[in-house]
Amino acid sequence: MLLIKNGRVMDPKSGLDQVCDVLVEDGKIIKIAPEIKEEGAEILDATGLVVAPGLVDIHVHFREPGQTHKEDIHTGALAAAAGGFTTVVMMANTSPTISDVETLQEVLQSAAKEKINVKTVATITKNFNGQDLTDFKALLEAGAVGFSDDGIPLESSKVVKEAMEEAKKLNTFISLHEEDPGLNGVLGFNENIAKEHFHICGATGVAEYAMMARDVMIAYATKAHVHIQHLSKEESVKVVEFAQGLGAQVTAEVAPQHFSKTEALLLTQGSNAKMNPPLRLESDRRAVIEGLKSGVITVIATDHAPHHADEKKVEDITKAPSGMTGLETSLSLGLTYLVEAGELSLMELLEKMTYNPSKLYNFEAGYLAENGPADITIFDAKADRLVDSHFASKAANSPFIGETLKGQVKYTICKGQIVYRN
Numbered sequence: 001m002l003l004i005k006n007g008r009v010m011d012p013k014s015g016l017d018q019v020c021d022v023l024v025e026d027g028k029i030i031k032i033a034p035e036i037k038e039e040g041a042e043i044l045d046a047t048g049l050v051v052a053p054g055l056v057d058i059h060v061h062f063r064e065p066g067q068t069h070k071e072d073i074h075t076g077a078l079a080a081a082a083g084g085f086t087t088v089v090m091m092a093n094t095s096p097t098i099s100d101v102e103t104l105q106e107v108l109q110s111a112a113k114e115k116i117n118v119k120t121v122a123t124i125t126k127n128f129n130g131q132d133l134t135d136f137k138a139l140l141e142a143g144a145v146g147f148s149d150d151g152i153p154l155e156s157s158k159v160v161k162e163a164m165e166e167a168k169k170l171n172t173f174i175s176l177h178e179e180d181p182g183l184n185g186v187l188g189f190n191e192n193i194a195k196e197h198f199h200i201c202g203a204t205g206v207a208e209y210a211m212m213a214r215d216v217m218i219a220y221a222t223k224a225h226v227h228i229q230h231l232s233k234e235e236s237v238k239v240v241e242f243a244q245g246l247g248a249q250v251t252a253e254v255a256p257q258h259f260s261k262t263e264a265l266l267l268t269q270g271s272n273a274k275m276n277p278p279l280r281l282e283s284d285r286r287a288v289i290e291g292l293k294s295g296v297i298t299v300i301a302t303d304h305a306p307h308h309a310d311e312k313k314v315e316d317i318t319k320a321p322s323g324m325t326g327l328e329t330s331l332s333l334g335l336t337y338l339v340e341a342g343e344l345s346l347m348e349l350l351e352k353m354t355y356n357p358s359k360l361y362n363f364e365a366g367y368l369a370e371n372g373p374a375d376i377t378i379f380d381a382k383a384d385r386l387v388d389s390h391f392a393s394k395a396a397n398s399p400f401i402g403e404t405l406k407g408q409v410k411y412t413i414c415k416g417q418i419v420y421r422n
Helices: 073-082 101-111 136-141 157-169 191-198 205-222 234-246 256-260 265-273 282-294 330-339 346-353 355-360
Strands: 002-011 016-025 028-033 042-045 050-053 055-060 085-090 117-120 174-176 225-228 249-254 376-386 404-414 417-421
Touching: 002 346, 002 376, 050 055, 050 346, 055 073, 055 330, 055 346, 055 355, 073 085, 073 101, 073 117, 073 404, 073 417, 085 376, 085 404, 101 117, 101 136, 157 174, 157 205, 157 225, 191 265, 205 225, 205 234, 205 249, 234 249, 234 282, 249 256, 249 282, 256 282, 256 330, 282 330, 282 346, 330 346, 330 376, 330 404, 346 355
Parallel strands: 002 042, 002 050, 055 085, 085 117, 174 225, 225 249
Antiparallel strands: 002 016, 016 028, 050 376, 376 404, 404 417
């Protein structure tokens, strides 16, 4: 039995925001009250700390199977716990890809060993071939929570329509990475800095928002739910808002890096600041923040993309893989660039990192209530924290190393057990 005392308990689902105690037993929250006395319970003093639902990240890459020199499910889960996350959804761009029931079952067997909730999507098309749909029904029945070819945009509108229709039939949805290869240059570099500094044709804005416009309108026509991953452009926010205004079932996420930084970070952080979609302009950063404030964007998701140091250290930065490790800095970036900056309240930030992503997948997570799951993160929202290169993740490819951010995770509790303490 665990008794959390005197913390500021915040639940985005109910709106609860008050200093009280939380009693946990057998993986459940037994009681939330101003003062609880319980003989024999382990006491966890949360005075001055925020007690919130365990964070939920619906977009992570744990690289298992096939690329475990970068990360594996175990180290990914450790990184998640260190960042305050109790539930994560892995992408399927593994080797082999999660395109069949056998691979899915292997991945889920590995995931089941972890102390946090590790879930996964399956691919939309077989081995990312962009043409042949996987067996959605069989994969859902075997435990996939959704579908995405994340990292490889679907070029065929016919395939997108077929995938949406199949997903709708099965009461699920597809998540899309929107960067049209036919409209793009070298990935990972926003077109402006690519041209001015690197003298190459970079990743264009139109590649993102044109493909997105196509897909949200197919969603409108099919009445299917589509989820837009890590949008990064001002126009993209407008496209999503337009589609939502028509009544299309479109949801969207933004990654912390896109509301925190701009393309200029490439000049100081090099390949660690190279990602897809790339860091954009200040006007884009402002626009995604406005999208979060207005509710057009309902979810913050990290796109946690670990890479081995040697892969990132190549002489030619255009050859370095795209992506950054994100689970252990996500909450701090939200606290620093959204809450401290006066853009969102702490409750609004938590909603986008707990209740909203959980609701998208109908997870039993993302809220604090009596008889609800004892998935809890306890953090100091005001503490300053210098990001160093020591991560629980196998990887340290973060462009935020050396930066002082707000917020320190003190405890992560999953299924009633303390899985991380600082």
